[in-house]
Amino acid sequence: METANSRNCGAELSDILGSQKENFLGKGRLCADQAKAYNDILDCRTAKMGSHTLTCDTCGKSRVSYNSCRNRHCPKCQYVRQLLWVEKLQCRLLPVRYFHVVFTIPKFLKPLFYLNQRECYGMLFAASALAVKKAASNPAFLGVDSGCLSVLHTWGQALNYHPHIHMLVPAGGPDPDNMEWIAANKKFFVPVKALSGIFRGVFMENLFHALRSNQLRIPEKQKGMYATPELVKKEAYSKSWHVYIKKTFKGTNQVVSYLGRYTHRVAISNSRIHSVENGTVKFSWKDYRDRKTKIMELPCGEFTRRFMQHVLPSGFYKIRYYGIMSSANSKTKMEDCFRLLKAARLISFYEGLSTYEILEEILGQDPFRCPGCETGKMMYGLAEGKGTDP
Template sequence: MGKIENRRTRYDLAAILRENRQYLSTYKLFEQQRKAFRDICACRTSELNGHTCYCNSCNYQRQAYNSCRNKHCPKCQFTKQAKWVDKLQSKLLDCKHFHLVLTIPHQLNPLVYLNQKKLYDALFQAAWQAVGKAASNPKFLGAQTGAVAVLHTWTQTMNQHPHIHMIIPSGGLSDDQMEWVPCKNNFLAPKKVISSLFRGVLCQRISQAIEKKQLNIPEHFQWNRIKNDLYKTGWNVNIEKPISGVQAVIKYLGRYTNKVAISNSRITNVENGKVSFSYKDRKRLVSKTMQLDTMEFIRRFMLHILPHNFYKIRYYGILSSANSKTKKEQIVALMETCMPIPEYEGLSAIEVYTLLTGKDVSHCPKCKKGRILCRALPKPET
């Protein structure tokens, strides 16, 4: 059950979904969840057609099926992540960067799940407004900073846990835009200040949306009571020590981008209607194994399918696209550094794969001399 032939992993999410297609007719899903389910099932199978790869020097040939390219498929993220991380080099500044994580309380989870597009947007906006306002305060940095923000919605055990990862330069542009202002003593702003601003902005946006009847309200969800409870406690904001060097920042941020709720390598066993997978216990810093009924495993994975055309990586402030040709160039000049050029820009996925792995898939693995060529498989008759 769920087992495939692969040198790196024995079990496959796609195989688990294919063997449990009844999930689609048994449970209520959003259309985007249904699409992701179907895409992952079809990934690298005859459903998506494919091509024959053959050597122009010997008799070697093999068939390969096309990938689904769904952003939630664990098999379709490798080169996408590498190209994004590489492109990020041209966006980051040559300075230390802070890593912030801003998390919403679990009481909001039911509301967020029913209103993902609107409330994930609000989560991004609240996170940036909190950080930007705190940083611009003369008591702290007193300058215009920026951020790369990434949305994650899961814990290691795939429970619902919406939170924003932010990478923020340890400095900012002065109000007159004539000076680069570095953070003093590796300090951006107090956690409590950012937490309070974050809570205030998000709660205000939720209140406004509810008043305008723009949200689907879960059964028994009493916003006024919940809001009062939320204001009684501080929201979780974590600020880690600044990371030195652009390459270190990129390597660090690469862990958090273009990820899906679970990778195939974490699935350790599939049998008797149950799925086992590994996870990290963050508190005890140890690896553990969890076993779930297959239907519960699929349900948890489906929690993290994002809305259609939703951007889970966003840029703000001096790192935003609007400022990339103006403030960014000015800051680079003020810091007396240069703007790096992405290494993978303009390269195909195969070329990027070759650079990353050192394996040239265009060379014949059999004769070692010929070149691998491809031709599309004939479409199946309908």
């Protein structure tokens, strides 16, 4: 009997996409951004991506390595980028507890979101951040200036289309006079139902503005519902807008540990793929209803269709900062927050290090140590007498 722990380690996402190349690329089923991601994942670390030669500065041994695609949807190309981002973030986080909040949308909005991804994802970011800001600044709840770090995910464990925002919110904030840091109690600083109502109201206001100004394309099967604002409002206010408050993070170390596993995820990693055989894929997924990890089996075509739904528009930022945590406030409000908390900002451990040194620290060994003589460094350009760091 196969369990969620058993796995064929040779199976990768690129194998599945390769088997469906004609069905998806050959038949024009993908938009330009999806087609680029598809090709990049297929070509990553193959001859099609080109190569570079490393030569030992001691014994002269050479090694040819294929280039990575660096596409953010490729499961092979996120690890180092993720670690560098997390290290940088650690230096800007406030030393306080954090709430983990998840904002979701009703099912009826999903077709509109998929057809207008750039616009709708932007509205989801803005509405969720403004909802937290309004709730935090309300004197009846906490009465502080707040902020958040927001991450967009578009998938569920079974690769179904499920746009939602994961948000980290400091458990407190500076008072209106910027004279005191007011900490929230152990629970969230606003009732979940109240936050959900604020979020729904802000999002619908933005949605109506976009509809009135013809910024959105309407799904063919939903044109009747979007014919008048009243019909849309009736549908929206008859549904639950789920907002979840998850376990509180006690400090920056716990936050950073969480973010390291979470922010740079792609829809599915190679480690979750168990096998690709006879036109079907078996992969592990977590069923949150009974909190068990299970094995799902899908035809390769359906698996590929589900995965490609989660390719984001080109240039779209899936990680954003708001309020006191925004980049615009890095030198002003955040400095005031550190002052109120009587804490000093950290300096990145990687600051000032070369690429060689950063990779050595991340990997725990010298990645450019010559496998031949075991004393020299493998470097670019030595064959032409131009030894340089990569």
